[in-house]
Amino acid sequence: MDFLLFIQAAVMGIVEGITEFLPISSTGHLILASELMNFWTKEKSDVFVVAIQVGAIAAVIYEYWGKLWGAATGLVTGEKKGRHLGISLILASIPIMLVGLTFGQTVKGLLFNDISVAIGLIVGGLIIWWVEKNPRQIHAEEVDNITIKEAIYIGLIQVLALIPGTSRSGATIIGAMMLGVSRKAATEFSFFLGIPVIVGAGLLDLYQSYHVFTTEQDWMVLAFGTLVSFVSALVLIRVLVAYVAKRDFMVFAWYRIVSGLIILLFALTGWKLW
Known part of the structure; x- marks a missing residue:
């Protein structure tokens, strides 16, 4: 066994969860962590990168089970808040799935x-910087206050997340803030919106590429990475919700810009970090 x-x-699981x-x-x-560690073959690593995201999203389901169950049952019972959130999430998920x-x-x-x-x-860092410097008037303090129209707009913005480096969370959170949604509500809606997208993408990619895992150890490595992703994501979710209640996202804007420039410099010059 290769320890x-x-x-x-x-x-990789910790990087994903965080x-x-x-x-x-x-x-x-x-992708960068995989290349830095020379993790697995590229074919296996690419599937692993998508599949372990299911572990992170499982942490959201665990942490927000009550609200998510209310949204699911509200579609059947007609309970107003639950039904509204359920419909919003469904409509917002359609664009990126298609x-x-x-x-x-x-x-x-x-x-x-x-x-x-x-x-x-x-590019994402510059957009975050601009949004934080030009705040909109907040009209949706809680996730339940996001309108159906706004949910659809956020869903369209989420399509940008297909481009590596864009960040699904970044696109949906900042997109929601541009529409007048509070940081806390935007963050929670982004959590929920990731469930159908990430679970769907992870399972689909695993189904299409399961043949690359040829041994029992391969599947054990995938399962272990997913479990670590779940635990680290659960910790991050709780920390992030407390963070956004008091602070803005400028630190992430600068982090993105600086790290992006460093990566671009090394990629274009052929220099190696290791």
Whole structure:
């Protein structure tokens, strides 16, 4: 048994759990971490990067089970708040599912590289900086206050997350803030919106590429990475909700810009960090 592979999978799981819900691009960080550690073959690593995101989203389901169950049952019982949230999440999830099913593999093949990640980080950082410097008047303090129309707009913005380095969380949180949604409500809606998208993408990619895992150890490594992702994401969710209640996202804007420039410099010059 290759214990180094399990250690690398744990590192990848921690990176996923920490970055999935921050506006800094989990996929971009996973691609870079994979290349830095020379983790697995590229074919296995690419599938692993998508599949372990299911562990992070499972942490959201665990943490917000009550509200999510209310949204699911509200679609049947007609309970006003639950039904509204349920419909909002369904409509907001449709755009990225349609685009992802149509172009997901093409995007994965063309843009899963250092330069795409760097550009996505820099552009996203500049957008976050601009939004924080030009705040909108808040009219939706809680996630239940987000209108159906706004939910659809946020869903359309989420399509940008197919580009590595963009960040699904960053796109949806900042997009919601541009519409007048509070940081806390935007963050929670982004958590919920990730459930159908990430679970769907993870299971679909695993179904289409399960043949790359040829041994029992391969599946054990994937399961271990997913478990580590779940635990680290659960911790991050609680920390992030407390953070956004008091602070803005400027630190993430600067982090994205600086890290993107560094990655771009090394990618274009051929220098190595290791």
